[in-house]
Amino acid sequence: MLLAIDWTELAQQTVIGLSSGGLWALLALAIVLIYRSTGVINFAQGEMAMFSTFIAWSLINHGLSYWEAFLLTLAISFAGGIGIERAVIRPVERAPVLTIVIVTIGLLFVVDGAARWFWSSETRSLPNAFSTRPITIAGVAFSIQDLGNIAVSLGVVALLAVLFRFTKVGLALRASAVNPEESRLLGIRVSWMLALGWGLAAAMGAVSGMLTAPALASFDQNLMQPVLLYALAGAVLGGLESPLGAVVGSLLLGVFVNLTGTYIGWIGTDLRLPLAFAVILGVLLVRPSGLFGRPSVRRV
Amino acid sequence: MNRALGIGLWVLAVAAGLAVFLLAPHFVSDFHSRDLARAGVFFIAIVGLNLLTGYTGQISLGHGALMAIGGYTTAALVVHEHWRDVWTIPLAGIAAGVVGFIIGLPALRLSGIYLALATFGFAVAMPSLLKKFSGLTGGSQGLRFLESAPQQVTGLAGTVTIFGHTMTQNHFLYYLTWSIGIVGFAIAWLIVRGGFGRVVRSVRDSEIAAVSSGVNLARTKTVSFAISGVYAGVAGALLAIQDEIVNPLSFTFLLSILILVGAVVGGLGSLPGLVFGALFVQYLPTISTHVSTRAGVPDFVYGVAIILVMILLPTGVGGLLRRVARPLTTRLYTRP
Amino acid sequence: MPEAGGLLELEGVEARYGPVKALHGVSLTVGDGEIVAVLGANGAGKTTTLRAISGTVRRSGAIRFAGKSVAGRSPEAVARFGIAHVPEGRGTLSELSVAENLRLGAYVRRDRTSIREDERRVLGHFPWLGDRGGQRAGTLSGGEQQMLALARALMLRPRLVLLDEPSLGLAPKVVAEIFRIVRELNEREGLSVLVVEQNAIIALEAASRAYVLEAGRVAVEGGSDELRRNESVRRSYLGY
Numbered sequence: 112m113l114l115a116i117d118w119t120e121l122a123q124q125t126v127i128g129l130s131s132g133g134l135w136a137l138l139a140l141a142i143v144l145i146y147r148s149t150g151v152i153n154f155a156q157g158e159m160a161m162f163s164t165f166i167a168w169s170l171i172n173h174g175l176s177y178w179e180a181f182l183l184t185l186a187i188s189f190a191g192g193i194g195i196e197r198a199v200i201r202p203v204e205r206a207p208v209l210t211i212v213i214v215t216i217g218l219l220f221v222v223d224g225a226a227r228w229f230w231s232s233e234t235r236s237l238p239n240a241f242s243t244r245p246i247t248i249a250g251v252a253f254s255i256q257d258l259g260n261i262a263v264s265l266g267v268v269a270l271l272a273v274l275f276r277f278t279k280v281g282l283a284l285r286a287s288a289v290n291p292e293e294s295r296l297l298g299i300r301v302s303w304m305l306a307l308g309w310g311l312a313a314a315m316g317a318v319s320g321m322l323t324a325p326a327l328a329s330f331d332q333n334l335m336q337p338v339l340l341y342a343l344a345g346a347v348l349g350g351l352e353s354p355l356g357a358v359v360g361s362l363l364l365g366v367f368v369n370l371t372g373t374y375i376g377w378i379g380t381d382l383r384l385p386l387a388f389a390v391i392l393g394v395l396l397v398r399p400s401g402l403f404g405r406p407s408v409r410r411v
Numbered sequence: 412m413n414r415a416l417g418i419g420l421w422v423l424a425v426a427a428g429l430a431v432f433l434l435a436p437h438f439v440s441d442f443h444s445r446d447l448a449r450a451g452v453f454f455i456a457i458v459g460l461n462l463l464t465g466y467t468g469q470i471s472l473g474h475g476a477l478m479a480i481g482g483y484t485t486a487a488l489v490v491h492e493h494w495r496d497v498w499t500i501p502l503a504g505i506a507a508g509v510v511g512f513i514i515g516l517p518a519l520r521l522s523g524i525y526l527a528l529a530t531f532g533f534a535v536a537m538p539s540l541l542k543k544f545s546g547l548t549g550g551s552q553g554l555r556f557l558e559s560a561p562q563q564v565t566g567l568a569g570t571v572t573i574f575g576h577t578m579t580q581n582h583f584l585y586y587l588t589w590s591i592g593i594v595g596f597a598i599a600w601l602i603v604r605g606g607f608g609r610v611v612r613s614v615r616d617s618e619i620a621a622v623s624s625g626v627n628l629a630r631t632k633t634v635s636f637a638i639s640g641v642y643a644g645v646a647g648a649l650l651a652i653q654d655e656i657v658n659p660l661s662f663t664f665l666l667s668i669l670i671l672v673g674a675v676v677g678g679l680g681s682l683p684g685l686v687f688g689a690l691f692v693q694y695l696p697t698i699s700t701h702v703s704t705r706a707g708v709p710d711f712v713y714g715v716a717i718i719l720v721m722i723l724l725p726t727g728v729g730g731l732l733r734r735v736a737r738p739l740t741t742r743l744y745t746r747p
Numbered sequence: 748m749p750e751a752g753g754l755l756e757l758e759g760v761e762a763r764y765g766p767v768k769a770l771h772g773v774s775l776t777v778g779d780g781e782i783v784a785v786l787g788a789n790g791a792g793k794t795t796t797l798r799a800i801s802g803t804v805r806r807s808g809a810i811r812f813a814g815k816s817v818a819g820r821s822p823e824a825v826a827r828f829g830i831a832h833v834p835e836g837r838g839t840l841s842e843l844s845v846a847e848n849l850r851l852g853a854y855v856r857r858d859r860t861s862i863r864e865d866e867r868r869v870l871g872h873f874p875w876l877g878d879r880g881g882q883r884a885g886t887l888s889g890g891e892q893q894m895l896a897l898a899r900a901l902m903l904r905p906r907l908v909l910l911d912e913p914s915l916g917l918a919p920k921v922v923a924e925i926f927r928i929v930r931e932l933n934e935r936e937g938l939s940v941l942v943v944e945q946n947a948i949i950a951l952e953a954a955s956r957a958y959v960l961e962a963g964r965v966a967v968e969g970g971s972d973e974l975r976r977n978e979s980v981r982r983s984y985l986g987y
Contacts, residue, residue, distance in 0.1 A: 150524070199718055203722055203725060208523075209464070209679070210675065210721050212527075213671070213672055214718050214722070216672060216717065217672075217714045218714060219714065220710045220714025221711055223710055224709065224710030224711030224712070224713070225707060225711050227707025228707030228711055229707070340535045340536075351524070381542065382539060384536045384539045388536035391532040392529055395517065395528070396520060399521060
């Protein structure tokens with residue numbers, strides 16, 4: 112029975128799953144970052160990432176190389192994230208959570224509208240981030256692009272982990288997220304920490320977008336819409352409060368969705384979204400705090 | 412004396428409202444009656460969502476999907492079973508109410524952001540589900556009334572005659588939608604004022620306190636989801652009837668968002684502002700298009716408007732009305 | 748009696764929580780190197796007074812620290828003046844480790860060598876903190892968290908420490924230890940402390956002066972010895 116499994120295909124599909132999952136993980140991390148510090152899900156995260164991707168496209172169109180555009184877009188997105196927080200979120204910082212969620216929905220329209228305004232809706236493409244040659248490992252062919260995506264995703268996550276664990280700013284960010292009032296007494300400018308969080312989230316979303324686009328033959332303004340759902344599903348699976356969870360959850364989800372789609376024909380590619388929804392529902396019913404979240408006692 | 416004044420003003424307001432409702436189509440073009448009818452659809456869904464979120468505090472981002480259930484029930488009955496379109500409305504409401512009840516069950520264990528995410532997933536997944544089960548739903552093409560069941564479309568001939576009055580199809584749709592809307596509003600008002608409303612509000616304010624006072628939390632949550640679903644189903648049915656077509660694109664996540672925006676802008680936990688919420692959601696895109704029809708600009712303007720309204724009126728129009736009306740109502744109920 | 752123009756001066760300070768006014772004009776001073784206590788029943792406004800100083804509640808009136816006005820400043824700014832506020836409930840950053848909590852105490856400071864010096868000194872007062880550096884702060888006992896909070900406050904190298912109800916929820920032995928450390932810091936390093944306490948006995952033993960609040964106003968003030976000897980004050984305001 113064991114020999115009947117095509118290990119090659121399994122390995123390949125797993126890597127592909129990890130590759131998509133890795134890109135979802137970046138967006139999931141962005142969402143968790145903001146959620147942890149504010150209790151708000153930023154529904155505009157996907158569109159912001161899409162906008163960044165278009166900026167990258169324009170830069171490349173103006174002659175920059177892919178990686179030059181990549182870095183510049185990162186910086187622009189970071190600044191943009193901070194700007195958005197200061198301009199749009201700060202005025203409603205103390206409002207009820209639902210109000211802030213609606214603001215992020217308004218932001219979704221603003222960013223999406225702006226992207227359709229500044230760039231036409233014709234499809235365009237981003238050059239490949241990595242070479243398209245396949246590479247053979249242990250006799251199995253993998254695409255360098257997939258491996259590259261996984262590497263970049265994990266690299267970004269590692270950088271973030273270093274930032275949070277070992278720098279003063281990272282420490283202040285963590286403190287502000289969980290104990291804003293106490294942090295203020297220690298002299299931490301919590302409000303600016305929030306802005307910084309948005310900047311980092313926007314940058315991560317940008318990486319996600321800039322790597323998702325080249326994987327497709329072409330993209331348009333709808334690029335990140337499904338990714339948002341996958342990212343949310345991954346974050347929920349891992350535990351909304353846990354950055355590690357967001358990453359692991361998304362990677363697992365990527366593998367799960369891809370393998371399920373490959374081996375169960377009926378699901379194929381049509382039902383990937385409902386599958387993600389089913390995962391969200393399943394997790395929330397069985398263990399709402401996710402894989403890495405701490406279950407809070409709430410028996411009523 | 413003050414009490415009589417208060418009641419008098421209230422009756423006047425209701426009478427004025429009814430007058431506006433009855434006479435509006437005569438003052439606007441036929442085309443605009445159609446727009447107003449669509450606003451009515453939003454109104455019904457918003458009232459339903461408000462009953463859920465404004466009063467029990469449960470957040471749903473999936474009401475567009477519940478509307479889809481209602482709309483597709485109507486479409487299936489009209490196209491496959493050859494029902495008359497209008498008579499499908501109650502059944503559409505019930506179907507969506509049942510689904511709402513089923514969703515209410517997991518709602519027991521979830522709350523706040525988790526429920527929002529689950530319903531969000533439901534809304535995003537709905538178009539894919541609709542496309543997949545094409546035998547029933549017509550897949551990506553959807554179901555078209557005119558092609559498959561023209562006889563069942565009320566007003567196909569261009570005019571409708573009711574109680575001896577003849578009116579255009581658009582006027583008919585307007586009156587149909589808003590009469591149901593007013594009835595729905597009245598029912599919601601009664602629910603909120605009555606015993607169930609008190610129970611429901613106690614759940615919103617403190618679940619723990621509510622349970623210790625003997626409230627059956629499970630039943631309250633599922634019932635409120637079910638009721639909310641009925642409203643959404645009816646709204647979806649009316650949408651199908653107005654458009655004479657349903658397809659997966661009529662019920663995307665965007666619709667769920669619009670309903671929620673309408674409810675929040677209108678003012679959660681209060682009924683009067685909701686009419687404004689419905690009009691906001693219906694007309695703002697149109698107004699935005701007037702600013703510029705260049706691709707993306709209307710959405711941009713729409714988004715800016717939403718953000719501004721939330722910044723200026725975090726509790727929605729209803730909250731504003733409450734603040735304005737407070738001097739009036741306090742005079743009603745306190746003794747100097 | 749303190750010299751005029753003490754380290755901290757409050758004059759006619761009012762504070763409100765939304766529409767509810769909690770302080771109706773409180774005036775007090777803390778001299779350099781003094782321990783001053785703020786006493787009174789529940790709801791008298793003791794915690795609110797500290798919050799007014801650190802800026803975590805809406806307030807009006809004059810608040811001067813080392814001659815400079817801090818009346819309109821945000822909490823982040825007040826910390827930079829050298830005022831460390833240990834809030835009610837310790838304010839432990841429970842998700843972070845003990846060591847991280849300590850490190851954040853010195854957040855506003857840039858002088859790395861003196862920070863390291865202070866870390867050594869603080870660990871000298873609380874040696875066990877050094878062993879438990881990696882432990883999640885939320886898992887410490889109440890008394891340990893209180894000491895961590897105090898240690899963290901010291902990392903600021905503050906000129907004034909605002910201590911809110913340090914004895915709350917702690918066993919008498921632990922409370923005694925905490926106040927012993929506070930007294931030691933005051934005697935050896937000249938640390939000024941404004942301590943809010945429900946437990947008047949232990950507070951009056953440590954403090955040189957005290958203010959008794961009632962319904963948002965200063966009802967009685969004086970040296971701790973006087974207050975302790977005054978039977979009617981003890982009975983009406985201090986509960987013993």
